Amino acid sequence: MFDTVALGELLIDFTPRGVGEQGSPVFEANPGGAPCNVLAALRRLGKSAAFIGKVGDDMFGRWLAETLRQLGIDAGGLITSEEYFTTLAFVKLDEAGNREFSFSRKNSADVMLRPEEVDENLVRSGRIFHCGTLSFTHPSSRAAVLKGLETAKQAGVCISVDPNLREPLWKDLADARAAMRQALGYADVIKISDYELEFLYGEKDVVKASRLLLEEFSPKILFSTCGKEGAYLFKGDFVLHHPCFDVKTIDTTGAGDAFCGAALSRLVDAGLDFASLDEAACAALLRYASAAASLATTKRGAIPAMPAPAEIEALLAAEA
Template sequence: MMDVTALGELLIDFVHKGNNEFGSPIMHGNPGGAPCNFLCALASCGEKTAFIGKVGDDAFGHMLKKTLDTHGIDTTGLVIDPSVFTTLAFVTLDETGDRTFSFARKPGADTMLRPDEVRDEQLANTRVFHFGTLSMTNEPARSATKQAVEKARQNGAMITFDPNYRAPLWNSEEEAKEQILWGIRHCDVLKISKEELELVFQQNVEQGAETLLENGVKLAFVTLGKNGVYAKNRQASTTSPAFLELKTVDTTGAGDIFGGSAVYGVLASGKAPETLTEDDLQKICQFANAMAGLSTTRSGGITSVPKKQEAIAYLQQSGLWA
């Protein structure tokens, strides 16, 4: 039995690291993909994790498999397909470490995962099943994702969802909103950004969080960038500030690492997400903010995930935890 299984994209993030002597950009390649960043945070906290997805039978694909293996993430569900190339993302950072994206993905291997390539036994043997919308931009991966979500739910898994909206990958904003709303209505625990919430519901954070609960979400984490996170269930709500004193180098994967760490906090509490108290939510958010914040002090997505003990030590040094 796995603690957490995620389905979605596994790719190479190429990050701009300045220019060479001729003025040409220097790009550093790092393993990435939101679901895998999410899983790495959980694996770092000691959870048993597994990934379902597709890469190409190329140097990048084999490097990515090796990376997941090294981080202790089960790759039984990773399909290596010789007919497509591994997806590549190109990330440009501004002076604050914030990102803009472009993709080599027409098609990319991650979009070509078929429903019949997802193993039923993986969906039947996990406590939590996680997904995002990058696997819902194109067929056949969209059908594979939705079928997997429904099967995992039928088997009693907690469903977690992070839209991870990337405008360049969608045919239209309306299509993206439709698929994000499907995800919201099929999950128990949601991590969503303030901007994504406004995109879907055109509401402020508090109103939007209430609408999320009305749509069936049991626990919502709304990330607020430098303002931290707002968390809400039917029992309580809380806002937890970000750790702005940390020196940001690269924000790639920080939201995913927050999400994985928050789900770890929910699992570690031993409580159903809808029953967590304000104190529970505050502790979970502090831990997830620390994990995400520490990840921004180093480069990459998967490669930037801190150890659980690093976050605990940071919280103790900050005086937030005893």
């Protein structure tokens, strides 16, 4: 059994590294893809993980497969395609480290994952099944994720969803909202950003928008992240907030995934016994996940930036 099985995109993030001698932009290639970033965070924290997805039989796909092996993520569910190329994402950073994405993703491998390629037994072997909605942009991968969600639901596996909205990848934003709602309807655990909440509900106030989500979907626990403004946790009748930690931010890529991975790690430690999580336990969980997210912004890339337990504990001790 794995602590978490994730299904979705595995790709290459090209992160800017200044300009070359002739003034051309220089990019550094890093492994990424939100579901796998979350698994990388979990592995750094000592949890077992397995991935389901598709990459191309090309230099990038082979590198990504090797990255999974190096991270200790089970790659039994990874499909390698000779027909489609691995997805590429190009990241532009502003002075604050905030991101803008451009994708090379037309008919690429991750969106061509078929439902019959999803290993149902692997889905059932997870204590948690995690996914986003980026794969919902294309019919084949959308059906594949829905198969994973249905399999997990029928098997009683805890379901975690992080929408991970990327507007440029959607032809129709109404479809994006429908896809988010479709996935969120399965979720026991939701991690969502303030931007995604506003996208869904047209409400800028994070607490108000979060309460609308809670009313619509009734997850067991909700994490609403707000970038430099910190994060909220909603469970039962209480709401908690934790500010960002004071760190030197270089690149925010993967910060939300680090938060999600750390939160899921602590939920696994609690035996996924949501009823036992009182306000004090939730406050400690939120603080831990917030520290992980803050640390992830101090390094470039996503997977390479996931913090180790000792790094998180050191930051928590320094900010005590």
